[in-house]
Amino acid sequence: MIDLAHCRTLDARDPLRAVRDRFARPAEDTVYLDGNSIGAMPADAASRVERVMLEGWRDARRRGWNRFDWLEKPWRMGEGLAHIVGAGKGDVLFCDNTTINLYKILGYAWQLDRTRPVIVTEAHNFPTDTYVAEGLARFAGGAAAVRRIDRPHELDAALSGDVGVLYLSYVDYRTSRRWNMAAVNELARARGVLTLWDCSHAAGAIPVDLEGTGADFAVGCGYKYLCGGPGAPAWLYVHPRHQDRAWPVIAGWMGHADVFAFAPTYEPLRGVRRHQTGTPGILANEAMSAAIDIWRDVRREDLAWKHRSLSEVLIALLEQECGKFGVRVTSPLDYDEQGGHVGFSHPGAGSVCEALLEHGVVSSFRKPDVIRFGISPVAISHEDVWVAVSRLRQVLETEIWREPRFAKVSV
Template sequence: MITLPDCQALDARDPLRQLRLKFAQPTEDTIYLDGNSVGAMPADAPQRVQDLMTRGWRDARRRGWSHFDWMEKPWLLGEAVAHLLGAGPHDVIFCDNTSVNLFKLLAYACKLQPQRPVIVTQRHNFPTDVYVAQGLAHLLDGRVSVRFIDHPDELPAALGPDVGVVYLSHVDYRSSYRWPMRQANEAIHRCGALAFWDLSHVAGAIAVSLEDDGADFAVGCGYKYLCGGPGAPAWLYVHPQHQEKEWPAIAGWMGHQDVFAFAPDYEPLSGVRRHLTGSPSILANQAMSAAADIWKTVQPADLNWKHQSLSELLVHLLQQRCADLGVVVTSPMDYSQRGGHLTFSHPGAGSVTEALLAHGVVSSFRKPDSIRFGLSPMALSHVDLWNAVDRLVHVLQSGVWQDSRFAKVSV
């Protein structure tokens, strides 16, 4: 039996416990378990944005480009998190949103092997991933096509000499299933295709090894576990061996070899930075920099210890305290197959999620009967999970979730 003192003892051993203090606490008594949607706010983010508004916008204006690091931010932010992605410091940049980066890199990857026109992806991949692949096929009038698999086991059979890119979410946004990236990359490369991963439900929760594990391309959101704030820039990664092979899909001036030469013809910037398009989102990058300065100090092993500890604790608490209240953990039981969040089912999941909100626990509902608890290692403690499960037990045991005020489910 796990007790509250056990959770307190885990917190005392938490290598990231000091970093929690660098995040602002919400004003209400809320346990926030939706870092898979919008991550926690670094305590100094408002001041940084305020400084930019006054010193940057009000005072410097155009001179801000040379007085501040507005131009450099996209790669400085990349350098701050690259070690947690297992990428070289010059192989990651922050720019645009995830959907745009998916498009840019998918088009780039397809261009590398035009004789292999098939993109393999999961039918139940996150919708934007599927739409971007379908949109690219549409744009190219069928010169590339999308082949769907319904289940990870179907990947080997889908691979063939016509496949150019395998394009997957490392972690499923509903079940939290985590692909074994190294094994998948090996199979993908054996068939001659390139491996492209969406790490939105991993980055900032679990450290990964993109380069060692053989990923060719990757993208992810900045506003989820990476704590960059609403509307934060997304990131993209290109393996060094592919960086100089082609023009980017959007040949914008910020990806030109000499931005301020205003040259009449496009010439790609060397390396991953050619995928920059136009002016960076300076305000969003400024908010993101608050988190980036924290990420610089995080060791991958500490992040992984904390995430695994939170995830295993939650499985045990749900089984121990909620199994006879209709809760079934539906994420994989093997930790190595789980990503950032943990998913469980309950027949009244939508109303339970609403009732939890009213009891100060922010989680998310996915149809038809799933609840996701996002486990942000930076922002959460083990005692937070104890308290959240305590409130869940109350909501279920009292039957309050069946109250008519919880019938309508919010986003």
């Protein structure tokens, strides 16, 4: 039996307690469990962005490029995130958005061996991941193709000799199921296949170990658990063994070996920075940097402890408080298979999610009947989990979710 006192005891020993206070308190009394959608805002993000606008844009104008660290931010932020995703400090870069980085890195990996023109992915990968692969294969033409597997056990058979890249989401955005990254990388390596992992629903929630598991490439968004804000830059990772093997697919001046030489022909920068394209997003990068400055102070093992602790408490409370009202946890019960969020089904999930909003709990709904509670270890407490489940219980017990005003479900 888990009670509020138990949650408070866990919070008292939370090593990330102080980190939580570095995020802004919203105007309303609300528990935000949408870290899998848009993460919390660092307390100083708004003032930092305002300063860039007034001192950088209004006053400095073009001198801003010399006065501030605008051009360094993309890789400085990568350095700050590296330990959270298990990467070398120089191997991560922030730029562009997730879709574009997926395209750039999938294309980069794909072109490394054109005699293996097939990309393997999951039929139920996140839509933009799949679309990017379809579009790339169509544009590349020739024998380029996308092969989809329906279930994990089909992976082995799918990795035949014509496959160049295995392209997976580390965590499934619906089910929260997590691949065994080490085992998959090992299998792929044995078959001569490169791996590209979309870590959007993992990074900042659960520790990711890119280099330790031998991943070749990775991409992730900045706006979910990493708390970079709506429209934040995304990140990309290239293992050092691949960094200087080819030109980037989108060859831009910010990825040139000597950007301000204005040379007439392209020559890539060494390393991961060649994947920079055009002018970086100065405002978005400042907001993202506010979050990265927090991540620099987050120890990997503390993140791991807290996400696991929050997840286990949440799953136990969902059963204990709401099981009798038809709530069934759909995400993996074995923690080693779970990703960033906990998902549960309920016959009225869409309306329940809307009613929860009115009761001060922001979560997210996925068709047909799943509610997702995103577990953001830097921003929520065990008590938050207690409050959220209590409110869920209230919504279910009173059946208020059946009221007509909750019938219209937003996505």
